[in-house]
Amino acid sequence: MTVTAAAAPPPVAADALEAKIRAIGAERYHSLHPFHRLLHGGRCTRAQVRAWALNRYCYQAAIPRKDAAVLAGLTDRALRRAWIGRIHDHDGHGDDPGGIERWLRLTDGLGLDRDYVMSMQGALPATRMAVEHYVQYVKDHPGLGAIASCLTELFAPSLHAERISGMLEHYDFIDDSVMTYFRRRLTQAPRDCDMALAYVREHARSEESQQLVLDAVTMKTNVLWVQLDALYHAYVAPGHIPPGAYVPPEE
Amino acid sequence: MTVTAAAAPPPVAADALEAKIRAIGAERYHSLHPFHRLLHGGRCTRAQVRAWALNRYCYQAAIPRKDAAVLAGLTDRALRRAWIGRIHDHDGHGDDPGGIERWLRLTDGLGLDRDYVMSMQGALPATRMAVEHYVQYVKDHPGLGAIASCLTELFAPSLHAERISGMLEHYDFIDDSVMTYFRRRLTQAPRDCDMALAYVREHARSEESQQLVLDAVTMKTNVLWVQLDALYHAYVAPGHIPPGAYVPPEE
Numbered sequence: 001m002t003v004t005a006a007a008a009p010p011p012v013a014a015d016a017l018e019a020k021i022r023a024i025g026a027e028r029y030h031s032l033h034p035f036h037r038l039l040h041g042g043r044c045t046r047a048q049v050r051a052w053a054l055n056r057y058c059y060q061a062a063i064p065r066k067d068a069a070v071l072a073g074l075t076d077r078a079l080r081r082a083w084i085g086r087i088h089d090h091d092g093h094g095d096d097p098g099g100i101e102r103w104l105r106l107t108d109g110l111g112l113d114r115d116y117v118m119s120m121q122g123a124l125p126a127t128r129m130a131v132e133h134y135v136q137y138v139k140d141h142p143g144l145g146a147i148a149s150c151l152t153e154l155f156a157p158s159l160h161a162e163r164i165s166g167m168l169e170h171y172d173f174i175d176d177s178v179m180t181y182f183r184r185r186l187t188q189a190p191r192d193c194d195m196a197l198a199y200v201r202e203h204a205r206s207e208e209s210q211q212l213v214l215d216a217v218t219m220k221t222n223v224l225w226v227q228l229d230a231l232y233h234a235y236v237a238p239g240h241i242p243p244g245a246y247v248p249p250e251e
Numbered sequence: 252m253t254v255t256a257a258a259a260p261p262p263v264a265a266d267a268l269e270a271k272i273r274a275i276g277a278e279r280y281h282s283l284h285p286f287h288r289l290l291h292g293g294r295c296t297r298a299q300v301r302a303w304a305l306n307r308y309c310y311q312a313a314i315p316r317k318d319a320a321v322l323a324g325l326t327d328r329a330l331r332r333a334w335i336g337r338i339h340d341h342d343g344h345g346d347d348p349g350g351i352e353r354w355l356r357l358t359d360g361l362g363l364d365r366d367y368v369m370s371m372q373g374a375l376p377a378t379r380m381a382v383e384h385y386v387q388y389v390k391d392h393p394g395l396g397a398i399a400s401c402l403t404e405l406f407a408p409s410l411h412a413e414r415i416s417g418m419l420e421h422y423d424f425i426d427d428s429v430m431t432y433f434r435r436r437l438t439q440a441p442r443d444c445d446m447a448l449a450y451v452r453e454h455a456r457s458e459e460s461q462q463l464v465l466d467a468v469t470m471k472t473n474v475l476w477v478q479l480d481a482l483y484h485a486y487v488a489p490g491h492i493p494p495g496a497y498v499p500p501e502e
Contacts (some may be wrong), residue, residue: 004320010282044400061326061328062333064322064328065322065325065326066317066325067322067324068322068325069319069320069323070321071315071316071319071322071323071338072316072317072319072320072322072386072390073316074311074319075316076317077312077315077343077351078351080315080319080338080342081343081344082341084335084338084339084342084344087322087331087335088335091328091331091335092328092332093332093335100328135323136284139323139390167450206442
């Protein structure tokens with residue numbers, strides 16, 4: 001759905017901005033994080049995959065609150081009507097159980113207790129802080145900053161495609177039925193980020209607003225990266241699990 | 252849609268709380284405001300009806316942002332799935348143009364320029380301040396306070412029914428086609444407030460949380476009342492229209 005107004009955007013400046021956004025992704029997106037190399041290459045233990053899925057649940061569960069906060073900052077009705085579909089994608093709507101439920105099928109499939117996952121009691125403190133930092137950023141930067149912070153979705157489809165094939169190939173405890181979250185995101189994410197990118201290209205015309213956009217995208221890459229750093233430290237090397245966080249059973 | 256958990260609520264305390272909420276409505280709901288007596292009794296001029304509809308647009312236009320702010324504060328997925336329908340009711344969804352569009356058909360029917368209405372430039376400053384106060388309250392009181400502030404809908408259906416019959420009877424410039432907003436609200440508001448009331452009855456168990464609920468409902472009645480006071484002062488008596496606000500054409 002196109003939400004740009006009739007006025008033609010300034011293509012040269014918008015192209016330059018988009019190139020800078022994509023450069024941030026090329027340098028900072030969490031597809032580059034060592035933990036993802038391990039995960040997708042089949043070098044994680046089942047315990048590590050469980051810890052990843054359990055922590056990532058915190059992020060998934062927060063996304064509808066984040067998108068509602070984006071919506072609360074939008075005064076344009078057509079834009080709200082387009083954006084609200086993201087909340088349905090994650091919370092579900094009608095017969096669609098939604099992305100959070102699909103994520104819980106993944107954690108179910110990994111043998112994690114659903115109530116424990118949903119309680120978030122075993123999640124790493126750094127994960128929860130990073131996620132809430134993202135939600136708060138969106139509340140504090142209504143409109144352009146909030147929308148720009150979602151642009152990491154530009155980089156997600158290739159990560160998800162790599163994840164689906166890598167995890168199915170390498171792990172005997174992962175089968176196709178638990179990977180539906182990522183399959184669905186292969187089509188949802190491009191649709192969403194086309195809308196967000198069109199908005200940013202059109203509305204970030206001043207130097208100040210373009211810097212806001214770049215800062216928002218950088219912030220978001222940090223939110224994603226911090227989560228994997230914490231996961232690596234706790235569950236890979238040196239393997240210092242913080243007090244109270246999930247301790248995988250002996251395998 | 253019921254969103255209460257399986258645990259039985261404490262009926263005596265919940266009944267007492269509901270009675271106090273309804274008592275606030277009986278004393279403070281804007282159905283009691285002198286402006287509404289004039290409006291529904293056919294004693295407003297067309298200019299005054301125009302001023303009312305133009306100002307009330309600010310409130311209508313803010314409701315989806317308010318409901319998105321409520322949603323941003325909800326951690327319960329089932330509750331979010333129920334609440335999100337309010338945003339669709341106002342912004343529209345699929346073929347339904349939504350309540351804001353229906354309100355604009357009312358202002359169209361009154362001969363107001365749509366761009367001028369949507370710009371809100373002619374709205375009274377007090378209207379816009381009251382509306383934004385409501386949106387900010389919801390952001391500042393996630394969960395119980397935010398939900399409770401919506402409970403004035405308990406009192407809306409009788410006001411809307413009175414308005415539909417009164418305005419159709421008394422004004423030759425009002426016909427059925429422009430009153431669809433209120434007709435639709437006759438069924439939407441009871442469904443919405445059943446959900447909000449069930450939530451409040453179940454979750455406001457401590458004295459402190461019950462006081463929060465009563466304060467939220469009182470705040471909301473003030474938000475509504477302030478708008479009519481300002482309208483009365485500007486357009487009825489003494490008729491001091493503030494600088495920059497809508498000046499009706501000579502009739």
